[in-house]
Every structure is written in structure tokens, then in C-alpha cells.
Amino acid sequence: MFLPIFVYYVIFRYVPMTGLIIAFKDFKPGGGIYHGKWVGLKWFIQFFESPYAYRVIRNTVLISLYSLIFGFPVPIFFAICITEIKNMKFRRIVQTASYLPHFISTVVVVGMIHMFFSMSNGIVNTIIAKLGGESINFLINPKWFRTLYVGSGIWQHFGFNSIIYIATITGIDPSMYEVAKIDGITKFKEVIYITIPLIAPTIIILFILQLGNIMNVGFEKVFLMYSPAIYETADVISTYVYRKGIEGSSYSFGTAIGFFNSVINFAFVYIANRISRAITQTSLW
């Protein structure tokens, strides 16, 4: 009964991998994937010689990096606070609410960004105007893209990402804290000297794994958020591949860039895993 599963993986996962050879060929639609002239590294060279290579790689790395720097500590901080709440009913309500945005579709989240930050009647500009400030055109100003992207990402996922830390903290042996209490230690010190060291392994693993994904910015949200006016800061590798490869029908060129990206991703994840295994004895493999 495993046969259909095997066939599925071969067709939908492994056949596309063989399709990567068109990155080294001059593929014409209708010509068949395995035909066409070999062109060596032509498409890779074309990509790296274009001014867009630097732009999309820089944007990809910066978006991941900002998400990591600003987004990574939030769930930890939130988890530490939420587990200190003694009123279980209140705590459950706050926790439940905080996970909610994670399950909303990207289209809706980006739609909300568009409406809330709109120049004409967005609530953010309405409030800015009420406070006597100048309206800001958030959506077509390249300077604001990363802030909106990273900020909305934090909003959407901090609660959900805190679950794993909350579970780790609630798993800490209560006698640790009891001993501390006898010693007359303050709550701040409890957090700094007991809670944080005990969740440190979890923090390290998750940090390393995220670092491994640094060249991997999801297509969907950027695609939904950006417009030609803000390509300068918003265009990432995956959206560039989509525009060139699928909208522009440059299949070979797009495949070459995608291939470059997959190889780098794979290398990063692999290295991240090795580091994680060396430090914490935990890894994906």
C-alpha cells in the first residue's frame, strides 16, 4: 500500500528536481524539458551580472535578518511574562487571543495592512492626523516596507511562537523556584538566574534553525505586499524568480536563480544543523 505514496513522491517531488537541468539549457516552452541546447552557466552569469542580483539577495537577507533580530526575542519575553500570571483564567484568555492571528491567511493579513495604513482613510493615518501629524504614504514608500513586513510578522506569529517556550517554562521543576524563594530571591532574579538558563537550550536551537533559513523568504507575503514602486526594498529572490520565470516566461533563467537559492538554503540549513548538534546535541537529522 506504500506504492501510491512512492509514485506521488517520484512524480511531484523528484521529477521537478530533474527539471533543474533546464537551468543549464536553453529551454523553449513546448520543446520538452529534456530537449534544448546546453548553455552551461549562461543563466547564472546573466543573473549575477545584472544589477538585480545584488538587490534581491540583499533584500532577502535583510528581511530575514530584521525578522530574526526584532521578531525572535518577542515570543520569549511574552512567554516569560505569561507564565508568571497566577490568574489562570486571565492567562488562558490572553494566550488564546495571542495565537489567533497565526491562523489568519496571508491575504487577509496583507489586506489588513493595506486598509489600516492606507493614505486616504486608514486608521493609522486618521490617528496621525488627529494628533496633528503629517499623513505618511506607508504603502508606496520603500522605506516603510521592511518595517511593515517585519512588524506584521511579529504581530501574526509572536503568540504562536511563544507556545514552545511556555511549554518549556511550565515544565521546569517547581522545586527550583521554591529553593529560590527560601533564599529570598526577587522575581527579577528568578527569571534571570533560573528561567532563562533553563530555556536557553530551546532558545539556541530555534535561533540556529532560523539562522539556517536566512536565504529563504516566503514568496506569498512579499508578493501580496509589494508593488513596482517599492521593488527597491521589497523584491526578494522568490518574487524575482516568479516575475521573470512565470510572468516573463524566462523558464531557464528563473530555474537557474531558484536553483542557486535552493543550494544556498540547503547549505545553510545543513550548517545550522551541524552547529546545533555540536552545541545542544539536538538536530533535525
Add this chain to the structure above:
Amino acid sequence: MKLNTGIKQNTDANVALKQKRDMNPIDSDKLFYAIVYLVAIIGFIITLYPFIYILAVSFSNSHSVYRGEVFLWPVNPTIAGYRQVFKQKGLWTAYGNTIFYTVVGTIFNMAATTIAAYPLSRRQFFVRRFFNFFIAFTMYFSGGLIPTYLLITNLGFYNSRWVMIIPSLLSTYNVMVCRSAFSNIPDEVIESAEIEGANDWQIFYSIAVRLITPTLAVLTLYYAVGHWNNFFTALLYLSDNRLIPIQVLLRRVLIQSSSELMGGDIASDDKAAVSIQIRYVTIVIATLPILAIYPFLQKYFVRGIMLGAVKG
């Protein structure tokens, strides 16, 4: 655990050293709890306020919305926006499509996931190690967007309903989660069923699957939410308006400011105001199923992430 005791001794020494120059411990704890509750309350408001605002706008008079008078509560409450949107056939078509993709897709997903995971969990399966690697590898490396796109269009999936179901039949990650649930079933249970004369399918269907129902509930939920929110597949492969799911329609209305859910019967000076409100109404309608089931199934959603964590 060795590590922990080391840290604790270190802690004691530090505490003893620092305690003298600290503020009164009781005041310090008060400040601590003030911060804790403040963070919780701010987190609560930040996550919920946008939803409350959307609801308030969707039930308000469109001119009040346009003038920026709505903040927390509907102003001049009305259901005119909903009436307007409900009249549009395009919405119902897209909604029906999404329900179809979600229900049929999830059934296919669950059947395939359990069938893939069960043999991988049994030690008797002779090529188990090879297949574990064979499927796990696809989590880390793939042909990428364009080769996949060319394959799927060549297979004739373009503008076919099945493109939303067949290519995403299996999530490898979910197969792994399901596999580890199956492998927690003791071998003795399976063996005794064999002695009773049950065949492999009977063991799989009436014993193994039933023993891991909680895990299957979580996976069902994740697949279903994935289908409900799926936008990318439809963007790539569906251009026929009769087939598009709600997310594609949402993108047109919310992000590309399409007026297709407005209807032609609105006076032109009302258009700007109504078009804003229509967007909020559409969000409510498209997100309602998730918001409605969420509080009840919350614990399953949460259990999902822990299933993944146990694996590591």
C-alpha cells in the same frame, strides 16, 4: 542536568553578592508583576484590536467609516454592507470552491498521510530506512518553483479543480509527525492482532488509526486551515473565475481594490465610502469559519506545535 546544577551554584553566589545593593525585594516584586500584567494586557489588545476594529467597521454606516469616525464600536449600525456583499454571486462561487477544496483536500490528505506514515513506523517494513530518507530529503531540497510549475501544467492540471488537491496531497512534515505517533504503538498490540488473524489493512484501519486519533485530529485541523488559506496554488494554476477560491477573490478586493463585490447599483458619490466598507465585510465573511471554530479547537491547534517539538 549537570549543566543545571552548575548554573544554580553560580546563581547562589551571585545572589548573595548582589543582594545588598538591590532595592527592597517586595517593591521589586511589585514592579515585576506590574510589568508582567502590562505585557499581557498590551499583547491582548494588540492581537485583538484589529479584529474588533474590522468588525466595528463592517457593521457601521459607510459614510461614518469614510469620515474616520469608527474606532471601537459600530457607528450608526447597519448591515447594509453585508447585504451588498451577499448579493454578489462571485462571492458564493468562491466560497463554495474553498469549501470543496478544504473538505475534499483534507480527506485526501489524511488518507494519504496515514497510509504513508504507518509502514514507515513499523520495523518489519523492509525498506523503511530508505523510504524515510527518500521522503525526508524533499523537506530540504526541491526542484523549485519553475520546474514544478512546468510539470504541473504539463500534466494538464492548469485550470483543473484537482490542482488544489493532488499536488499538495502530502505534507512531509505531517507524515513525520504521524509516523512518530504510529511508532509509539507497542509492537505487542500489532502482534496480538496478527495472532487473532487480522490482516494488515484491518490492523491499520481498526487498530492503529484509532489509537492515534488525537494526533490525527491535529493534523486534520492543520491541513484544513492550510486549504482554507491557500492562495499561492490558485494564483499559479487557476485563472478561471468559476474555480477560484476565496483567497484569490480576497486579494482582488482587499489589495487590488477591485470593485467586483460592490454591485452596479450604488450611486457614484457613495462608491468610495462603500468600497472601503465592502473590504471589511469581505474579511469578516472569509475569516469567520476560522474565527468561529478557533476558540473550541484551540487546544488542538496548540497541541500541533508540541507534536512537532517532540520529534526533535
